[in-house]
Amino acid sequence: MNQADLLEKAPVFQLKGSMLALTILELSSNELDRLDIQLAEKVEQAPQFFQDAPIILALDKCLQSAQPLDLVRLLSICRKHGLHTLALRAEHPEHLAAAQLVDLAVIPPSGARERPLAIAATAETATEHNFTPARIITQPVRSGQQVYAKNTDLIVMAAVSAGAELLADGNIHVYGPLRGRALAGINGNLEARIFCQQMSAEMLSIAGQYKVAEDLRRDPLWGEATQTYLNAEHLEISTL
Amino acid sequence: MSKIIVVTSGKGGVGKTTTSAAIGTGLALRGHKTVIVDFDVGLRNLDLIMGCERRVVYDFVNVINGDATLNQALIKDKRLENLYILAASQTRDKDALTVEGVEKIITELAEQFEYVICDSPAGIEKGAHLAMYLADAAIVVTNPEVSSVRDSDRMLGLLSSKSKRAEEGREPITEHLLLTRYSPERVARGEMLSVEDVEEILSIQMIGVIPESQAVLKASNQGVPVILDEESDAGQAYSDAVDRLLGKEVPHRFLEVQKKGFLQRMFGGKE
Ligand SMILES: Nc1ncnc2c1ncn2[C@@H]1O[C@H](COP(=O)(O)OP(=O)(O)OP(=O)(O)O)[C@@H](O)[C@H]1O
Ligand SMILES: [Mg+2]
Secondary structure: OOHHHHHHHOOOOOOOOOOOOOEEEEOOOOOHHHHHHHHHHHHHHOHHHHOOEEEEEEOOOOOOOOOOOOHHHHHHHHHHOOEEEEEEEOOOHHHHHHHHHOOOEEEOOOOOOOOOOOOOOOHHHOOOOOOOOOEEEOOOEOOOOEEEEOOOOEEEOOOEOOOOEEEEOOOEEEEEEEOOEEEEOOOOOOOOOEEEEEEOOOEEEEOOEEEEHHHHHHOOOOOOOEEEEEEOOEEEEEEO | OOEEEEEEOOOOOOOHHHHHHHHHHHHHHOOOOEEEEEOOOOOOOHHHHHOOHHHOOOOHHHHHOOOOOHHHHOEEOOOOOOEEEEOOOOOOOHHHOOHHHHHHHHHHHHHHOOEEEEEOOOOOOHHHHHHHHOOOEEEEEEOOOHHHHHHHHHHHHHHHHOOHHHHOOOOOOEEEEEEEEEOHHHHHOOOOOOHHHHHHHHOOOEEEEEEOOHHHHHHHHHOOOHHHOOOOHHHHHHHHHHHHHOOOOOOOOOOOOOOOOHHHHHHOOOO
């Protein structure tokens, strides 16, 4: 075999599985004028969030009305407000046909866990006056236990076991080994961080971006004192 | 002041009943009036390990249902003056126990006894919950393996949130960890978690480390709690654990791999 043939055979791609945390825009009505107005209001609250944001457009919960859905217009409204539609989530034959016409991928409705994403408000509207003190836990958080710090930071001054779960709308601090799951900024706060003295976590997540134990174990900082934060939608782990 | 102590684990078959019998007997040996209560309805075997199975007339469920008085159901130990057993029912199922029934009887026992030892069934369901609900202290029994340690962790979480003390916002249950079936040889070969590993994972103080020992099986076949076999390593380790429970500081033994002495090498040592 000559050089050229060998080159031809050398792989130029690799297939990889991955789990992405994506925002889903779930439409409950096909009144597109109202969508246009309401999206504009949301964008005003959190412009960065909508800037070139990839989304899944879900039509499976959309109430059917007399007039058929104008998919092309729907897509352009989304685009106008900064949203890139990656795929449709739909099952209705009419929607499937429309998707095929504009060459858009379709995923079936899933039973997966989803929760409403409240977008963090911008500085002006932030509730600076309603200060919520951090939630402080001094006892170990054990397997099967879940602690949630609503609208604030969570501080744990003991070990967090494998099988335990920490949730916070704000930051999470763990002054002990973190062996369970920690989800900071669960209401969409992209600025939230996770600080811990020994990162041996089962999962770390910030505003829906996450890494699971399999990835974390390969991290050179496994077992070290770390902080975890979002850098352009990418979860970064660095030493403290 | 009476003290209610639950012996619990989450995972089954780790040595709860063996421990309840040994600790209860050890407390009685030191002069404390003690009762051991079998909460394992349907699978009773505390009476077998205590060697009183032929003297069970009434059981825990009979007392709850009012078929017998507490004093009719209490079985006096034949070896020790101040030791009693309350057997579990063999024929009923776990639903025979109710929160109100258990509370009434355990409170009554606490008036008569210095120590009430509750031998919990396995699991984290109703039976285990009832056994720990009224406790002042807990002995969490663990084997040096990952699944057992994980279950103990789960149980420690429940102790801190699902007990009567937690519900009433009183001081939490005092937690003790007892590591049993410990084999220094297997730890050295990396087949088992070490004492340090387990302490690190559970971040709780160790009240005893009981070695894996033939003496346990022998004792339970004879219906004699292993703590009464003073020659045995397991018996001595349980004895140390009772001292620690009573607040004494005693160094841990049987943690190192035993080097066989000359005579043992020549003639084969006893286990
Ligand atoms: N230190 C030990 N060395 C050797 N064998 C032991 C030791 N401790 C317990 N065992 C054995 O382990 C088995 C289970 O013990 P035991 O009945 O005390 O456990 P348990 O936790 O009460 O079980 P269950 O969950 O079924 O109630 C028994 O066969 C017992 O003899
Ligand atoms: Mg048992």
